[in-house]
Amino acid sequence: MGVRFDQVTKKFGDVAALDDFSLDVHDGEFMVLVGPSGCGKTTALRILAGLEEPSGGGVYIEDRDVTDLEPRQRDIAMVFQNYALYPQMNVYDNLAFGLRARRIPRQELDRSVREAADLLGLADLLKRKPGQLSGGQRQRVALGRAIVRRPKAFLMDEPLSNLDAKLRAQTRVELIRLHRRLQTTTLYVTHDQVEAMTMGQRIAVMDRGRLQQLGTPQEVYERPANLFVAEFIGSPAMSFFRGQARADASGLLTVEAGPVAFTLSAAQATAVRAVSATDLTVGVRPEHIDLAEEQGGATPAAAFTAVVDVVESLGNEIHATLLLDGRGVVARLESKHALNAGETRSFAVAAEHLLVFDPASGRLLA
Amino acid sequence: MSVAVAPRRRRSPLARGARELVAAAPFILPSVGLFAVFVFYPLVRSVWLGFHATDPFGRHEVWVGIDQFQDVLTSPDFRYSLFVTGQFALYTVVPATAIGLCLALLAHQRLPGIVIFRTIFSSTVASSVAVSSVMWLLLLNPGVGVLNYILDQGGLPTASWLTDPTWALPAVAMTTVWMNVGFATIVILAGLQNIPEELYEAARVDGAGGRDQFLHVTLPGLSPTLLFVSVVGVIFAFQSFGQINILTQGGPLDSTNVIVYSIYREAFLHYNVGLASAQAVVLFVIVLLLTFVQFVIASRWVFYR
Numbered sequence: 001m002g003v004r005f006d007q008v009t010k011k012f013g014d015v016a017a018l019d020d021f022s023l024d025v026h027d028g029e030f031m032v033l034v035g036p037s038g039c040g041k042t043t044a045l046r047i048l049a050g051l052e053e054p055s056g057g058g059v060y061i062e063d064r065d066v067t068d069l070e071p072r073q074r075d076i077a078m079v080f081q082n083y084a085l086y087p088q089m090n091v092y093d094n095l096a097f098g099l100r101a102r103r104i105p106r107q108e109l110d111r112s113v114r115e116a117a118d119l120l121g122l123a124d125l126l127k128r129k130p131g132q133l134s135g136g137q138r139q140r141v142a143l144g145r146a147i148v149r150r151p152k153a154f155l156m157d158e159p160l161s162n163l164d165a166k167l168r169a170q171t172r173v174e175l176i177r178l179h180r181r182l183q184t185t186t187l188y189v190t191h192d193q194v195e196a197m198t199m200g201q202r203i204a205v206m207d208r209g210r211l212q213q214l215g216t217p218q219e220v221y222e223r224p225a226n227l228f229v230a231e232f233i234g235s236p237a238m239s240f241f242r243g244q245a246r247a248d249a250s251g252l253l254t255v256e257a258g259p260v261a262f263t264l265s266a267a268q269a270t271a272v273r274a275v276s277a278t279d280l281t282v283g284v285r286p287e288h289i290d291l292a293e294e295q296g297g298a299t300p301a302a303a304f305t306a307v308v309d310v311v312e313s314l315g316n317e318i319h320a321t322l323l324l325d326g327r328g329v330v331a332r333l334e335s336k337h338a339l340n341a342g343e344t345r346s347f348a349v350a351a352e353h354l355l356v357f358d359p360a361s362g363r364l365l366a
Numbered sequence: 367m368s369v370a371v372a373p374r375r376r377r378s379p380l381a382r383g384a385r386e387l388v389a390a391a392p393f394i395l396p397s398v399g400l401f402a403v404f405v406f407y408p409l410v411r412s413v414w415l416g417f418h419a420t421d422p423f424g425r426h427e428v429w430v431g432i433d434q435f436q437d438v439l440t441s442p443d444f445r446y447s448l449f450v451t452g453q454f455a456l457y458t459v460v461p462a463t464a465i466g467l468c469l470a471l472l473a474h475q476r477l478p479g480i481v482i483f484r485t486i487f488s489s490t491v492a493s494s495v496a497v498s499s500v501m502w503l504l505l506l507n508p509g510v511g512v513l514n515y516i517l518d519q520g521g522l523p524t525a526s527w528l529t530d531p532t533w534a535l536p537a538v539a540m541t542t543v544w545m546n547v548g549f550a551t552i553v554i555l556a557g558l559q560n561i562p563e564e565l566y567e568a569a570r571v572d573g574a575g576g577r578d579q580f581l582h583v584t585l586p587g588l589s590p591t592l593l594f595v596s597v598v599g600v601i602f603a604f605q606s607f608g609q610i611n612i613l614t615q616g617g618p619l620d621s622t623n624v625i626v627y628s629i630y631r632e633a634f635l636h637y638n639v640g641l642a643s644a645q646a647v648v649l650f651v652i653v654l655l656l657t658f659v660q661f662v663i664a665s666r667w668v669f670y671r
Contacts (some may be wrong), residue, residue, distance in 0.1 A: 051567050072573035084568035088586040097582070101573035145572070 002027040002185050003048065003153050008057035010043050010209075017043040019209040021057070025153075028183045030176075032200030034190055036232070040209040041189045045155050048187065049078050061152055072101070077146035078155040082162065083138045085130040091117070091141050092126040098149045116148040119178070136167045147178070153185040160195065172198055193233050197221070205229045223355075227362040230283050230355060236319055236330040239289075241282045242359055245272060255280050255356070258325040262302045264366070265351045271366035272356060280365070281357040286319065288353035289331035292346035300348035308343045322347065409650075415643035422637030434644035443620070444628070444645065448652075450535065451624040455603035457539035458546060463595050465543065466550025467588075473551070474558045484555065490548030495608035502541040503528075503613055531621040534614050538622050541609050546602060550595050557591030558584070593664045597657055604653050625649050 003025040010018040018040045025031045033041040046052040048059050050071035058067040066074045077098070085094050095116055099109045117123045120140045130138055139159060146154050160168045176199055179186055190196055196203045197217040205212045205220060205228075213225040224230035230238050243257030245264075253269035255262045262282045264272065272280065292303060306322035306329070317335050321328045331347060333339065356366045416434055418427035438444050469487040473480060490498070505512050506527040514524040527537040565583045574582065585592075607626045610616060616623035616631065623631075625645065633642035 049567075049571055051570070071567075071570040072575070076571065078568070078571045080564050080568060082562070082564055084562065084564035086565065086568075086582060086586070088589075089582075097569075097574070098572035101575075101578055145568075149572075 002029060002062070003187060004060040004063075005044065005048070006058045006060065008044070008047060008054045008059060010040075010047060010052065011055045016209050018047070018054070021206075021209065021211055023204055023211060023214065025185055025187060027062075028185055030179050030186045030188065030199060030201045032188045032190060032196040032203040033206060034193060034196035034200075034203055034232075035206035035212075037191060038208075039206040041191075041206050042157055043209075044206075045078075045157055045187060045189045048153075049076060049155050050074050075151050076153045076155055077149055077151040079142045079146050079157065079159040081158045083130075083142040085138060085141055085145075087130050090127050090129050091122055091133075091144075094130070094141055095122075095126075095144050095148050098145060102149070112148050112150075116144045119147070119181075120144045135163055136171070139163060139171065143175075143178070147182060147184075151184070153187060156186065156188045158190055159188075160190075161192070175199060193235065197233070205232060207232070223364065224283075225364055227281065227283075227357050227359075230357070230364075234285060236286050236332065238283045238285050238355075239329040240357075241284070243280060243282070245278045245280050255282050257282060260302050260304045260324065262349070262354055263299075263351065264301070264354065264356065268354065268356055268366035275358070275365060277358055277365065279359055281359040283355040283357060284329075284349050285353065286330045286332035289322075289329070289347050289349055291333065291337060292348045294337075295348045295350070298350065301351035301354050302349040303346065304348075305344055305346045308339055308341055308345060311339050311341050412643040412646045412650075415640050416647045419640045422639075427640075430640070434641050435648065437641060438644045438648055444625075444648075446620060447623050447625050447628045450620070450622065451604055453535060454539055454542075454606065454622075454624055455600050457536060458542045458603050458606075459596055459599035461539075462543045462546040462550050462599055463592060465547050466554050466595065467592070469547065469551045470554035470558055471584075473555055488548045488552040488555070490545055491552060492548070493545070495545065496612065498545045499541060499609045499612035502544070502609075506537055506541075506613075528614050529618055531619045534618055534621045538609055538613050541613065542603070542606060545609070546599060550599070553595055554588065554591055557588045561587035589664075593660070597660050600656055600660065601653055604649065604656075 005021050005023040008018055008021045009016065021040065021044060023031075023044075033044060035041050043052060047054050048061075050066070050069060050073075054067065058065055060066065061074055061076065086097060089097065092113060095113045096109055099112060104112070113126075114123070117126055120143060122137070122140055122144055125133065125137060125141075130141065133141065139162070142159065146156075160171055163171060172195060188195075188199060196205075200217055202214060202216055203220055204214045207228050213220055213229045215223075220229060220233055224233060227240070231240070241255070241257035241260055241262065243255045243262075246254050246256060248254055253264045253272060255264065292300075304324065306324045308320055309323045309328060310321040312319040312321075313335065315335065318333045318337065318339060320331045320333060320339055322331055323329075339345070355364060357363065358365055415427070417429060417431060419430045419434070420427050473484045473487050504510075508514055508524065508526040508529075511527075513527070517524045525533045527533050561583065565587070566579055569579045569583050604624075605626055606624055607630065610622055610624060610627045611630070614622040616627045626649070629642045629645045629649070632638050632645060
């Protein structure tokens with residue numbers, strides 16, 4: 001059930017926009033495809049919609065092979081980035097267009113359109129043309145046009161990217177509510193990791209035409225499968241330290257990366273030894289770097305002193321850029337701390353939050 | 367944030383306007399000069415002559431008031447001319463726009479080598495009225511013309527295209543359609559390229575087939591373009607002279623005597639400059655009204671994005 005990509009490949013000339021892409025979206029699931037521009041997410045969506053033909057592989061909707069079907073035969077609805085409303089039609093006719101094309105009887109059509117309009121707060125705008133609507137209202141009409149047909153799946157291509165920040169946050173919540181109510185399988189494409197993290201029941205992180213990781217937002221955030229995912233998800237971004245693994249006298253494994261040495265936990269050390277890696281990259285999220293005096297009793301995995309370069313206060317928290325060995329490392333601290341640019345302070349990283357990667361393959365080791 | 371502005375001596379707006387005018391004059395004057403000599407002066411002079419009777423050389427003007435306008439508007443010849451011109455507009459604008467639309471739709475496909483076809487379809491825009499007319503004079507020739515040859519080979523009846531009162535106007539119209547199709551194709555092709563691809567994709571996902579996409583995406587998207595092409599086509603039709611002069615000289619039996627040709631006859635064959643000028647002014651008003659009416663009708667269904 002749901003929607004499935006089976007080893008889909010799409011080539012534009014010599015460039016593979018999608019490379020052996022497989023993804024299983026459960027029935028009723030809200031799945032987010034996220035990645036930088038050019039990663040293949042939009043291509044994947046368009047192949048599912050039938051607007052592009054795959055060079056290889058197949059797509060399935062509710063277990064039916066739709067690879068060779070026309071878009072209108074697939075029973076899906078799509079929300080476009082620029083909304084693509086029919087400019088000469090009023091809101092009512094825009095919503096009704098898909099139903100008319102399917103020869104739905106007039107009474108049923110009218111009921112469906114009014115239902116969708118009520119659901120999205122468009123009831124007072126039915127007579128207006130798209131040119132007379134605000135960006136947020138157009139966006140809702142585009143959504144309405146999708147839900148009015150009760151399709152098997154919604155495909156959304158960066159539907160919020162033309163809205164201002166406040167409206168985007170508001171619409172995000174509305175979309176989550178809408179999905180909870182309709183329970184329709186949704187494939188949502190975005191480059192915005194906040195949208196991905198907040199809306200996706202699962203998210204599929206993509207890069208260079210390949211699926212990098214599939215998981216719940218929490219899994220992807222806490223256990224990124226590789227360096228790309230680790231760097232892409234999270235803002236401010238994770239800091240990376242590359243160094244050599246050394247066993248000390250007591251048998252503990254340490255990664256020495258310039259001025260900082262990270263002591264790995266027993267479990268991490270076991271995982272690293274299992275693949276007998278010595279060249280390692282350690283990743284640390286900004287919120288896991290804390291002032292040394294805040295650490296309490298536990299022994300930190302790493303401790304270092306650094307010059308505070310830039311302090312950005314967001315009110316509820318502070319983002320401090322620390323200079324370490326000539327490069328910037330971001331720490332996210334509670335706003336109660338007094339921190340001034342130019343100070344030298346001591347910082348510490350807790351052991352359980354370290355992520356260890358193989359720098360050659362990029363894979364997460366521990 | 368407040369910014370302190372130093373009090374500045376204000377130049378009077380009048381002085382500034384004058385300075386701008388002096389700077390703009392060298393840029394504007396050449397075209398103003400051309401317009402004045404070839405458009406404004408003749409226009410004013412035509413109106414003035416419409417109210418005056420002259421000798422055959424346009425001299426000794428005598429004020430006659432609206433007499434000549436009355437003559438024009440009550441003359442059966444002028445009314446027939448107007449009828450012929452209306453027919454001519456109908457025979458040229460509708461087919462040229464329709465054929466231009468078809469060719470533009472064909473040339474809009476993304477196919478290898480399509481640029482060659484775009485060039486061919488729009489090439490008639492580059493041929494002069496005189497050249498095209500002479501070419502068609504040959505094609506339409508009842509004895510050696512290709513058109514009759516083809517009809518004959520197909521077992522169809524042939525005609526004396528330019529000397530038969532039934533066929534002369536359609537034949538001249540056909541020539542004019544051929545000349546105008548290039549222009550229509552270019553403009554409509556540009557209009558097609560302005561319709562966002564996303565709209566077609568949305569329509570496809572919504573379940574629209576080719577016909578629905580054409581009716582609900584292509585035509586509405588093209589409506590401003592089609593209005594423009596038809597307005598310009600009507601104006602062209604009402605101003606046609608070259609092809610009439612070369613192909614039929616208004617004949618046979620005045621069947622192709624469109625207004626501009628009748629003005630020409632009145633002025634340069636009958637030397638009745640005043641009456642010709644009155645006709646010209648009436649033509650000007652008619653074209654103005656027609657264009658206005660087209661815009662009013664169109665405002666109901668033309669959609670500007």
